[in-house]
Amino acid sequence: MDFLDNLVLPQSAHHMVLLKYLLVLTYIIFIPYVSILTGSLLYSIYFNRESRKHNNPACSSISKKIIDQITFNKSIALGLGVLPLLSVAFCYAQLLHLTGVNVPEYVLFSAFLMFASILFIYTYKYSFSLNRLFEKIKTVDNEETENELKGYTSSTRNLSSKSGIYGLILLLITIYIFSGAVSLAVDSTNWSTNNSFIGILLSFKTLVTFLQFLLFSFLATSIYLLYVYFRPSSEEILTTEEREGLRNFVLRTGLIFSIILPLFIVITLFIKPIASLSGNVFVLVTFSILLSLFISNLIYFMIKESHEKYSSSIFFVLIILFALMVVKDQFAFDTSTKKQFVILASNYEDYQTKLKESMGVAAAPISGADIYNGKCIACHKFDTRLVGPAYNDVLPKYEGKKEALVKFVLNPVKVNPEFPSMPNQGLKPNEAEAIATYLLEHPSKK
Ligand code: HEC
Structure with missing residues (x-):
């Protein structure tokens, strides 16, 4: 796929710095949204299954509330999920121009998958309302209509569980490919040798980056739900029964994931190419680990003393933790791509001279x-x-x-x-x- 490369104009050093900032900004929008989307979808599917297993309406209602929380508006899904991926593909196409690595193409591909996944997720969301509608119509005296209604109820149930699962699978594939593309972008030593699509899918680095993303996304979702439903000033949206169920669930998952996350932050440090490491990266890694452990401490106290006082503090610590992680990855990208930028800058000068010659200015x-x-x-x-x-x-x-x-x-x-x-x-x-x-x-x- 050369077409992205053809779109690229050679960049001056200043433009490249701007593009890097654009990349960081895009990540800051994209990663939190997709993290919480993934986590919410998974949690919602989990509660939906629980509700069917134990025939528990509270679980079904939690499931619907969780998915509604993040899918409030369709254009937001496109704006925060698909558009940033297009922008990331565009940035990489410029920054990695002439390297021959296919990072931009892979990111573009993940944007298409993301789009498909969003369609399924919204089908999942609306299937809840449909299901409710059919369940509510109960006063029918005609037996035939009653059977018909039963059929509709079970088929919307089916639709709901299937579309949820398909959406989740597509979303996970999107994130997996995206993780592969991003870890390849950082790994300048591997650009020339190991950049086939299959190679990236099978790479250990992709797997670890993906798992780190998932862990972060579950942690972020738990803390987000904690913040939305349990912060001191939050409205009473949940019934007492729902509150109990959700509270135990998010606190427990939050505790587990905030303890495992530091482990993965360390592992990703070890699999990072040597070329990408610098003093800054180590400092940021240390701080992210400390923050993550701080979060687990706060959650532990909330479980032990059974209150929700720290719900909003934890949310803000999470935001800082996230910022540190993005900046850390960006430092790594910066360090490992220094050579590439020198090449691009000199390419830019050649290009300018040629352009001027062609316009008769340089002569x-x-x-x-x-x-x-x-x-x-x-x-x-x-x-x-x-x-x-x-x-x-x-x-x-x-x-x-x-x-x-x-x-x-x-x-x-x-x-x-x-x-x-x-x-x-x-x-x-x-x-x-x-x-x-x-x-x-x-x-x-x-
Ligand atoms: C402000 C006036 C001035 C300008 C403008 C000027 N020159 Fe000269 N140039 C002189 C003078 C005065 C001499 C004699 C210097 C000497 O003999 O020491 C000279 C001498 C020369 C010589 C002879 C050197 C020798 O070995 O005898 C050459 C060749 C020359 N200039 C080329 C140029 C060129 C080419 C330019 C334009 C890029 C230029 N000059 C612009 C004033 C000027």
Whole structure:
């Protein structure tokens, strides 16, 4: 797929810095949204199953509330889920231009999968309402209609569980491919050798990055739900029974994931290419581990003392933890791609010269005739003496010695006592070369 590469214009060093910021910004939007979407979908499916197993309406209602919480608006799903992926693909296409790695294509592919997954997730969401609708219509005296209604109820149930699962599977594949693409982008030493699609799917790094993402996403979802439903100022949206069920669930999952996450942060550090490590990365890793353990401590106290006082504090700690993790990955990307940026910057200069030549701009400053007319004509003519000597008098001694003439023009020295010294004209070497050629080849010289 070369078409993305064709879209790319060579970037100056400044543009690349901007693109990197754009990348960080996009991650800051995309990762929290997709994390909470994945976690919510999984939790919702879990509660939906529980409700069927134990025939418990409270679980079914929690399940619906969890998925409604994150799927409030369809355009937000596109804006926070699909659009950022397109933007990430575009940034990588520019930043990794000329490396030959297919990171942008893989990210683009994951954007398509993401889109499909969102369609299923919204089907899942609406199937709940449909299901409720059919369950509510109970007062029918006609047996035939009653059977028909039963059929609808079970088929919407079916639709709900299937679309949820399909959405989840697609979402996980999206994240898996995305994790593979991102870990390849950081790994500049592997760009030339190991970048086939299958190679990325089977790579250990992809797996670990993916698992880290999942862990973070479950932790984030638990804390988010804790914040939404249990922070001191939250409205009483849940019934007492729902509250009990959800509270135990999110606190327990939150505790478990906040303890496992540091482990994965350390593992990802070890599998990071050596080229991407720097002092900053280590400092950020240490802080993220501490924050994650701090979160597990707070959750532990809430379980032990059975209250929800820290719900909002934990949420804010989570935001800081997340920011640290994104910045850490960005530092790693920066460090490992230094060489690539030097290549791109010099490519940019070549490109500019070519562009100027094609527009006839570059030819101007190094044309001998232009320099003569612009800089020398005030003091020199070929046949008459002005401030300086006539060229026809002085040029013969430079015949066949262009180097000497270039040297004089670049740095004029006192020659003839009859004349004042010639001021330095501040020409660049290639300009001096051009004017020397021009003078020596000029037809009016004798
Ligand atoms: C401000 C006036 C002035 C300008 C502008 C000027 N020159 Fe001169 N040039 C002189 C003078 C005065 C001398 C005589 C210097 C001497 O003999 O020491 C001279 C001498 C020379 C000589 C003869 C050196 C020799 O070995 O005798 C050359 C060649 C020359 N200029 C080339 C140039 C070129 C090429 C430019 C334009 C890029 C230029 N000059 C612009 C004033 C000027």
